[in-house]
Amino acid sequence: MTSRIRLAFALVLCSAGAWAQNPDWIERYRPTADKLIDAAMADTEGYDRLAYLCYRIGHRLSGSESLERAIAWSAEQMKAVGLANVRVIPAMVPHWVRGAESARMLAPVDKPLHMLGLGMSVGTPPGGITAEVVAVSDFAELEKLGRDKVAGKIVLYNEAYRGYGPTVSYRVYGAPRAAALGAAAVLVRSVTPLALQIPHTGMMVYEDAQPHIPAAAVSPEDAMMIARLCADGVPVKVHLEMGAHMEPDAQSGNVIGEIPGKEHPEEVVVIGGHIDSWDVGQGAQDDGASIIASLQALVLMKKLGLEPRRTIRVAFWVNEENGGRGGEAYRAWIGDGIKNQVAAIEMDGGAETPRGFGAMVDANSIELLRQAAHLLDRIGAGEITPGGGGEDIAPLMRDGVAGLGERTSGAHYFDWHHTEADTFDKVDLTDFRKNMAAMAVMGYLLADIPERLVATPVSGRRR
Amino acid sequence: MTSRIRLAFALVLCSAGAWAQNPDWIERYRPTADKLIDAAMADTEGYDRLAYLCYRIGHRLSGSESLERAIAWSAEQMKAVGLANVRVIPAMVPHWVRGAESARMLAPVDKPLHMLGLGMSVGTPPGGITAEVVAVSDFAELEKLGRDKVAGKIVLYNEAYRGYGPTVSYRVYGAPRAAALGAAAVLVRSVTPLALQIPHTGMMVYEDAQPHIPAAAVSPEDAMMIARLCADGVPVKVHLEMGAHMEPDAQSGNVIGEIPGKEHPEEVVVIGGHIDSWDVGQGAQDDGASIIASLQALVLMKKLGLEPRRTIRVAFWVNEENGGRGGEAYRAWIGDGIKNQVAAIEMDGGAETPRGFGAMVDANSIELLRQAAHLLDRIGAGEITPGGGGEDIAPLMRDGVAGLGERTSGAHYFDWHHTEADTFDKVDLTDFRKNMAAMAVMGYLLADIPERLVATPVSGRRR
Numbered sequence: 001m002t003s004r005i006r007l008a009f010a011l012v013l014c015s016a017g018a019w020a021q022n023p024d025w026i027e028r029y030r031p032t033a034d035k036l037i038d039a040a041m042a043d044t045e046g047y048d049r050l051a052y053l054c055y056r057i058g059h060r061l062s063g064s065e066s067l068e069r070a071i072a073w074s075a076e077q078m079k080a081v082g083l084a085n086v087r088v089i090p091a092m093v094p095h096w097v098r099g100a101e102s103a104r105m106l107a108p109v110d111k112p113l114h115m116l117g118l119g120m121s122v123g124t125p126p127g128g129i130t131a132e133v134v135a136v137s138d139f140a141e142l143e144k145l146g147r148d149k150v151a152g153k154i155v156l157y158n159e160a161y162r163g164y165g166p167t168v169s170y171r172v173y174g175a176p177r178a179a180a181l182g183a184a185a186v187l188v189r190s191v192t193p194l195a196l197q198i199p200h201t202g203m204m205v206y207e208d209a210q211p212h213i214p215a216a217a218v219s220p221e222d223a224m225m226i227a228r229l230c231a232d233g234v235p236v237k238v239h240l241e242m243g244a245h246m247e248p249d250a251q252s253g254n255v256i257g258e259i260p261g262k263e264h265p266e267e268v269v270v271i272g273g274h275i276d277s278w279d280v281g282q283g284a285q286d287d288g289a290s291i292i293a294s295l296q297a298l299v300l301m302k303k304l305g306l307e308p309r310r311t312i313r314v315a316f317w318v319n320e321e322n323g324g325r326g327g328e329a330y331r332a333w334i335g336d337g338i339k340n341q342v343a344a345i346e347m348d349g350g351a352e353t354p355r356g357f358g359a360m361v362d363a364n365s366i367e368l369l370r371q372a373a374h375l376l377d378r379i380g381a382g383e384i385t386p387g388g389g390g391e392d393i394a395p396l397m398r399d400g401v402a403g404l405g406e407r408t409s410g411a412h413y414f415d416w417h418h419t420e421a422d423t424f425d426k427v428d429l430t431d432f433r434k435n436m437a438a439m440a441v442m443g444y445l446l447a448d449i450p451e452r453l454v455a456t457p458v459s460g461r462r463r
Numbered sequence: 464m465t466s467r468i469r470l471a472f473a474l475v476l477c478s479a480g481a482w483a484q485n486p487d488w489i490e491r492y493r494p495t496a497d498k499l500i501d502a503a504m505a506d507t508e509g510y511d512r513l514a515y516l517c518y519r520i521g522h523r524l525s526g527s528e529s530l531e532r533a534i535a536w537s538a539e540q541m542k543a544v545g546l547a548n549v550r551v552i553p554a555m556v557p558h559w560v561r562g563a564e565s566a567r568m569l570a571p572v573d574k575p576l577h578m579l580g581l582g583m584s585v586g587t588p589p590g591g592i593t594a595e596v597v598a599v600s601d602f603a604e605l606e607k608l609g610r611d612k613v614a615g616k617i618v619l620y621n622e623a624y625r626g627y628g629p630t631v632s633y634r635v636y637g638a639p640r641a642a643a644l645g646a647a648a649v650l651v652r653s654v655t656p657l658a659l660q661i662p663h664t665g666m667m668v669y670e671d672a673q674p675h676i677p678a679a680a681v682s683p684e685d686a687m688m689i690a691r692l693c694a695d696g697v698p699v700k701v702h703l704e705m706g707a708h709m710e711p712d713a714q715s716g717n718v719i720g721e722i723p724g725k726e727h728p729e730e731v732v733v734i735g736g737h738i739d740s741w742d743v744g745q746g747a748q749d750d751g752a753s754i755i756a757s758l759q760a761l762v763l764m765k766k767l768g769l770e771p772r773r774t775i776r777v778a779f780w781v782n783e784e785n786g787g788r789g790g791e792a793y794r795a796w797i798g799d800g801i802k803n804q805v806a807a808i809e810m811d812g813g814a815e816t817p818r819g820f821g822a823m824v825d826a827n828s829i830e831l832l833r834q835a836a837h838l839l840d841r842i843g844a845g846e847i848t849p850g851g852g853g854e855d856i857a858p859l860m861r862d863g864v865a866g867l868g869e870r871t872s873g874a875h876y877f878d879w880h881h882t883e884a885d886t887f888d889k890v891d892l893t894d895f896r897k898n899m900a901a902m903a904v905m906g907y908l909l910a911d912i913p914e915r916l917v918a919t920p921v922s923g924r925r926r
Contacts, residue, residue: 051695055688056571195889196878197883424685425683
């Protein structure tokens with residue numbers, strides 16, 4: 001998950017449907033929901049598929065050979081379980097390559113730093129950059145230092161973790177802000193609450209008006225060390241070497257498969273997550289577990305012989321992490337059919353204990369979802385909150401599709417996020433099954449109930 | 464902390480002193496104890512010294528140049544604060560060198576593993592070892608496989624963490640047990656409750672009768688991955704390359720300094736920890752914080768003008784991690800003076816929130832300590848438990864000296880232990896101050912009260 005939909009609400013008035021007067025309607029769905037939950041809680045196929053994705057294919061950065069293997073394997077899996085209309089919707093994706101990289105503190109002592117270049121960063125010149133470090137806690141401190149003290153230096157942002165949203169801006173916007181003052185490169189304290197000498201990568205951006213300077217994450221420990229030395233007045237010198245570069249855009253695609261609707265096959269509810277990941281770890285929580293849980297939700301429906309009135313589709317979007325091209329390509333592929341996109345559910349917050357869904361829909365629709373979500377109370381996933389969605393479905397939501405984001409406890413998500421430690425073992429089987437159940441029940445309901453959710457307008461995006 | 468004293472108790476009967484009848488004696492010490500605690504809780508010098516040790520000197524493996532720098536710096540510090548009889552007691556220490564090392568899974572997919580060679584391991588032959596892996600959960604499973612299935616293979620011990628004591632035996636004894644069945648090398652799941660793709664090194668041993676085969680730790684994640692692949696019947700091939708080797712023993716030493724006793728300078732209470740560390744991280748929790756807290760305990764006494772009746776000595780023992788030569792050299796240096804070694808307090812469980820002390824003393828002495836420890840109740844460090852000590856003071860305890868081990872909450876100690884993540888930031892200032900206070904008060908008391916603790920016999924050791 002690299003981004004969140006801006007919480008721009010607008011109340012859209014809408015006449016309440018029959019469901020609002022008679023919330024007992026949901027009881028008609030309880031036997032089906034219970035069957036889906038029971039099947040999910042006994043499922044082993046999905047967990048085995050996730051193990052294969054993580055252990056036999058591994059991480060899946062846009063442009064990489066392993067992503068293309070994952071895409072081919074995913075299409076095979078969808079066909080093997082009998083989904084209809086399995087296809088890869090083409091998308092050209094950016095092809096950023098990390099290359100060889102390292103960082104070393106040269107003074108006051110010589111020691112390697114724990115680093116990971118940030119996604120989309122430029123590399124250093126051959127031979128690297130050697131410069132003194134200026135450490136700042138935040139942008140205000142940087143601005144106060146000014147060009148005199150920043151020009152030619154490596155800027156370290158040692159922002160302590162205050163939650164992902166507030167802290168990630170140093171990773172995303174740190175380079176152009178420092179470049180504007182003449183910095184040679186930036187190091188960013190990894191965006192995480194847990195310090196165990198592991199760096200966290202992730203997306204960064206440049207501004208056209210500013211020089212493009214190399215940007216790398218360092219472990220929280222290394223950031224704290226350098227900041228302390230600087231605070232003590234000890235000059236810190238670092239050598240940074242990064243082979244990062246862009247290659248020409250690569251051919252890739254979103255993988256989809258369906259259970260056609262038995263009454264309105266032209267109307268579609270899409271559920272899914274993103275198949276790409278950063279080039280470290282295994283992309284298990286971000287976002288392998290989500291795509292496999294979504295796929296398995298459809299597998300359970302097929303096994304139980306459930307055919308909702310509308311088409312339910314699973315989508316493995318591509319390039320969520322560093323471009324969002326998959327979501328855009330999917331939107332373009334939908335074309336004028338957008339009116340028939342009834343709802344989109346994205347799962348991109350990992351597969352820890354599910355809590356429910358956030359939804360970018362009007363107040364009546366929230367109430368409808370709350371009634372529906374009681375079917376998930378037995379697994380603790382019955383909470384509906386206003387606001388939600390996901391990077392991959394943002395282009396759909398922008399054009400009026402009702403968007404939901406599955407929500408989890410997120411207890412350790414940012415310990416593992418974008419690191420070598422985002423691995424299969426982090427996905428607990430029981431939690432994984434519950435997520436699968438939540439996606440299956442909510443997906444099935446939205447594809448089957450007569451009512452349609454009413455989206456609230458969204459605009460903009462941020463990483 | 465690599466070892467614990469075996470909890471072999473023997474009840475030594477001893478007539479109760481006057482203190483037992485009148486526990487109010489301790490109130491006479493309360494003003495002094497409070498002064499020490501207040502001073503500790505306001506101290507910043509100690510924390511600054513620890514930052515210097517961690518950030519400017521770094522890790523300190525026996526035989527390394529950085530250990531010798533730490534020893535020289537420590538002696539300077541002791542002199543600078545005015546301790547008497549500052550000296551380095553010579554000790555020859557083993558000089559194990561890690562060398563270049565790496566491990567790579569070659570099949571079913573090619574990817575680097577997160578490894579750290581185990582301390583004292585031999586290296587691989589030049590060019591490394593490439594072999595199939597057999598994964599076992601425990602020794603019983605290994606024995607069941609037998610020579611047919613183990614010979615020529617790399618054995619992976621994927622023992623899940625069940626507490627340090629029970630789990631560490633795979634790290635320590637895994638190599639000879641597998642070598643006895645013809646294994647080519649061993650990989651050991653890191654001994655830790657926290658998986659964040661970080662390997663934990665530590666001591667291992669060989670048996671003369673068995674071939675000496677290379678032994679390395681892998682991250683919990685990599686161990687789980689390999690074990691799962693093996694369980695699924697997927698052949699796993701690993702390439703292991705280690706340049707580890709022994710060099711001739713190196714000259715090193717224990718650093719000591721004293722506040723001479725005003726009535727019985729010949730009687731000594733020694734407090735301290737070990738100055739050496741593994742060659743990763745900064746040896747902050749293991750055991751840098753302990754030696755600096757111990758030193759600072761004496762600094763506080765000096766600043767407060769406190770002179771106990773007996774000599775109080777601080778010792779920075781050497782080579783605790785891979786040989787125990789410092790403790791032995793200290794014992795040899797004491798010689799016939801052993802009878803005057805009144806008590807020894809080791810701090811080697813990190814500097815998290817202190818709880819109190821474990822003591823290898825008789826029941827009456829436990830009662831005495833419990834009365835005394837009430838002076839530490841205000842910082843939560845007033846708990847006395849039977850059994851305790853430390854690797855460095857084990858040679859003293861073996862010869863009848865009353866040994867105490869300082870105890871902490873240990874909430875995260877084994878997350879960081881023997882890793883790159885054992886760094887200064889892990890030491891919380893308030894906790895550090897409390898540890899300093901606990902060492903100061905207990906050290907002062909044992910050096911000043913008329914009574915002597917009565918040790919219970921100890922025997923043997925294990926890592």
